[in-house]
Amino acid sequence: MTGQFVRLAETERPEIGFTLDGMKLTALAGDTVLTAVLMQRRAVRRSEFGDGPRAGFCLMGACQDCWIGDVDGRRFRACSTLVTDGMALVTLP
Amino acid sequence: MTPDIVIVGGGLVGCSAALHLARAGRRPLLLEVGRIGAAASGVNFGGVRVQGRALFELPLALRSRAIWDNLVDIVGTDCEYRRSGHLRLAKTPADLDAVAAYAEKVRPAGLDLEVIDGAEIRRRHPAFNATLAGATWSAGDGQANPRLAGPAFARAARAAGAEIRDNAKVVAIEPVAAGFAVATADGQRVTVPQVINSAGAWAPDLAASLGDAAPGRAIYPNMVVTEPLPPLISCSLGTYGNGVYLRQVERGNVVFGMGRGRLAAPDRAVPSAETSLAAMAEAAWLLPRLAHAHVIRTWTGIEGELADGQPVIGPSPRHQGLFHAFGLSGHGFQLAPAIGAVLAELATAGSSPTPLDGFSITRFTAG
Amino acid sequence: MTAVIIVGAGPAGMAAALTLVEAGLRPIVVDEAQRAGGQIFRRPPPGFTRPPAALYGADAAAATRLHLAFDALGDRIDYRPQTLVWAVEPDAVHLQGPQGRVRLDRGPLLLATGATDRLLPVDGWTKPGVFSLGGSQVALKAQGVAIGRRVAFCGTGPLLYLVAYQYAKAGAEVAAVLDTSAFGDGIRALPLLAADPAKLARGIYYLGWLRAHGVPVHHGVRPLTVHGESVTGLTWRDAGRRLNETRCDALALGFGLRSETQLADLAGVPFRFDPIRRQYLPDIDQDGRAPAGAVYLAGDGAAVRGAAAAETAGRLAALALAADLGRPVDTAARDALRGRMARFERFARGLDAAFPFPVDLLDTATDDTLLCRCEAVTVGTMRHAVGELGAEDVNRAKAFVRPGMGRCQGRMCGLATSELHARLRGLPPDQAGRLRGQAPVKPVPLA
Ligand SMILES: Cc1cc2nc3c(=O)[nH]c(=O)nc-3n(C[C@H](O)[C@H](O)[C@H](O)COP(=O)(O)OP(=O)(O)OC[C@H]3O[C@@H](n4cnc5c(N)ncnc54)[C@H](O)[C@@H]3O)c2cc1C
Ligand SMILES: Cc1cc2nc3c(=O)[nH]c(=O)nc-3n(C[C@H](O)[C@H](O)[C@H](O)COP(=O)(O)OP(=O)(O)OC[C@H]3O[C@@H](n4cnc5c(N)ncnc54)[C@H](O)[C@@H]3O)c2cc1C
Ligand code: FES
Secondary structure: OOOOOEEOOOOOOOEEEEEEOOEEEEEEOOOEHHHHHHOOOOOOEEOOOOOOEEOOOOOOOOOOOOEEEEOOOOEEEHHHOEOOOOOEEEOOO | OOOOEEEEOOOHHHHHHHHHHHHOOOOEEEEOOOOOOOOHHHHOOOEEOOOOOOHHHHHHHHHHHHHHHOHHHHHOOOOOOEOOOEEEEEOOHHHHHHHHHHHHHHHHHOOOOEEEEHHHHHHHOOOOOOOOOEEEEEOOOEEOOHHHHHHHHHHHHHHOOOEEEOOOOEEEEEEEOOEEEEEEOOOOEEEEOEEEEOOHHHHHHHHHHOOOOOOEEEEOEEEEEEEEOOOOOOOEEEEOOOOOEEEEOOOOEEEEEEEEOEEEEOOEEEOOHHHHHHHHHHHHHHOHHHHHOEEEEEEEOOEEEEOOOOOEEEEOOOOOOEEEEEOOOOOHHHHHHHHHHHHHHHHHHOOOOOOOOOOOHHHHOOO | OOOOEEEOOOHHHHHHHHHHHHOOOOOEEEOOOOOOOOOOOOOOOOOOOOOHHHHHHHHHHHHHHHHHHHHOOHHHOEEEOOOEEEEEOOOEEEEEEOOEEEEEEOOOEEEOOOEEEOOOOOEOOOOOOEEEHHHHHHHHHHHOEEOOOEEEEEEEOHHHHHHHHHHHHHOOEEEEEEEOOOHHHHHHHHHHHOOOHHHHHHHHHHHHHHHHOOOOEEOOOEEEEEEOOOOOEEEEEOOOOOEEEEEOOEEEEEEOEEEOOHHHHHOOOOEEEEOOOOEEEEOOOOOOEOOOOOEEEOHHHOOOOOHHHHHHHHHHHHHHHHHHOOOOOOHHHHHHHHHHHHHHHHHHHHHHHHOOOOOOHHHHOOOOOEEEOOOOEEHHHHHHHHHOOOOOOHHHHHHHHOOOOOOOOOOOOHHHHHHHHHHHOOOOHHHHOOOOOOOOOOOEEOO
């Protein structure tokens, strides 16, 4: 599966591991969760109201279209949260 | 068309009165200072519950339930009313005794409540806090979308011939030989034989201006709503005492209330952050799975509460042709449809088949 | 005395903090971002290595100067990054951040909350691969990524050309720049734009550069439909009303900027309609002072005028605040700042004339087009709310059918909803009213 985002710069950062819905993936230290996910996928969530997948929109914490969760049940904005080593993400709801 | 009755206040009470009057062949003119159904009637919690009400309120509340159950036939749309049932939770054994005693008391009046103990709560509602002592379950209660209700009644009333005017503030009601001269802020004056005072939190002042005093104050119930969440609970619920009340709308948002907001400026109530935080903690206690959810909005509204916590509904003791319906004290959304029907009966036939003992304004002056 | 609270650490908030410290005060600076800088001078997370020139281009010197000066403030300010101001009450300001929930006594309040993209709905704009224009810039600046392999830029405003240029320079394939404004709009706005010749020259340079590098640039465009499950292309009409399709796997969409005004609303600041920016804005005096409540506004959050103006406005508002607290103020410096603000305003008006908000898109939008992303409210539903349900203003439309009622509180759809409401009733946009801000201004965790 190819992702939505493409790296153009800052590719020398250390690699870190995380999981998304149980699948093992890698990101670079300093990636937001949104970057980490959209490097691999084209969406981060589905609209609650049945109109399809969403992949965030504003990247600045305004549109609230990038909510994602982790295995502990926490929920956060993917664009405003840095991915950390070992993070276990789950798409919502 | 010249009106034969003026309704002051376009909340759900006034709109329902307009609808019932128009259908009874009367020519009501409803005057609303702001937008129709946008005050307490448009911002309330949306709880449509009979359980928990005073015994003398039950006939009126049960009449209202029948209207809610047939809303589509009556106003052409369901206002998202769902007969989802209502749980009244007891946190302690003493609270459970109290709600169970209430269930006993109201059974003869036609309100059927099931008493459930802690174990049964845990079985039916595994998501709830496991320490609850029990509850009473009212299968016939429900919930609705308050934002839709007033305007829906107003549309139906208009279709039935009522005249409904928004942005029209009543500034004076003056008793005259032919009834009442009602003056609005834009300088218009209309004289009608009858007037209904359904001006919500502002109604006591209007009543007092005509010599009908009822002691009370304004209250600002504080409301909180979460982001849309997967289905968690289908019924509406409240907590015995002054605890949290909560429901999940079909789209997934969990709405809850507890405590009071505050007044920021005359006629401008705002929610209180401290109150919201306390309500959030209480909601998380009740439904631990809510802990990770996010709150997206808080709000409040302005509602009138009378000294004894019960409404005034009925004729003025002083002025023939004047009727009051106010002081609904935080639970008038459920009652409003029937109050409108009753007001129409009082204004048209002089009496209502629904017993109104206990609602008379004279209780504040007599004795 | 209760401490001054500055909200926002963009150019306006940073400049305000510097000015207040010079006046002998120790403000609390609350900012939601990880690092100070705001939108234009946003800093990537630690570990990123591109130099300021690569990040901020022509603004690199200004960015570095402000970053260094702000960082050097150290504990002369009480700086709280990664912290959201979620409520403002008559006597308190409520924060949510690394320290959890904190209540501050409300002292004088300087709001420098910035702006976000101004948007209009386009059929398919919620599909994965469509990002806001500002967001596309954030991706590149703060993360070193492009929003796709082959990116189309559609909308209007100076940012359209700037971001397309930055993408192309960084090595992304720019499929097209599709400007909704007509070429003539820019020409007619030249007298106003001449207020800032350097900026004007830069804008012309980006356009020329893109053309010279073979990027198709079109004016007078009307976007129609975003294709694909995730973006595969965009159909649009050109100025001659001919249908075109641009193949792309990402679309950057934005029609200028809108002020972030929720906190001013909660603080009780009155609003007035700005017919140029087509938005209700806080009603403040020339220095940024609100009529009551010790509230001051500066930067894009008061009115969009760009970074240099934001910095100037931050200083000016801070001087007003200091003066109101009885601190001596250099009136000559203040007058000079006022003079600069007048020029910035002239230029901003020029930009608005050069890049008009193409609200006619709402007239031709299909009923199925999503208007409110959060609540999935369509344009057709909104038409129903106004037509059949008789929604008298935007708050009524919100009450009836929910646009603006979701997580973002109308940041994305609010202006479009107002414009649509007004157009359906044949009235000017101020007649639609404005969506009221409500606490929490962004979602906060329940527990
Ligand atoms: C936040 C909140 C939560 C609540 N939750 C519930 C609940 O869950 N269940 C329940 O049953 N009840 C609830 N209530 C109570 C319920 O909303 C009210 O009792 C009910 O809506 C009252 O209806 P009304 O028509 O009397 O008043 P309102 O809806 O307040 O209408 C009165 C109208 O009169 C108008 N008016 C006032 N003065 C004038 C004037 N001079 N001229 C013209 N017009 C005037 C006002 O603008 C207003 O529109 C709640 C109330 C609030 C505020
Ligand atoms: C995405 C984007 C890209 C832009 N790029 C350019 C560009 O390249 N060139 C250019 O000239 N102009 C650009 N602009 C315009 C730019 O906004 C201004 O030039 C300048 O950044 C405005 O400065 P400011 O201080 O007013 O606000 P901002 O820089 O936007 O700063 C506002 C700060 O307030 C914080 N904030 C807001 N609300 C809260 C809250 N409730 N609690 C806590 N913190 C809060 C935000 O997180 C932010 O850090 C851009 C604007 C946007 C939105
Ligand atoms: S992408 Fe808009 S809030 Fe995250």
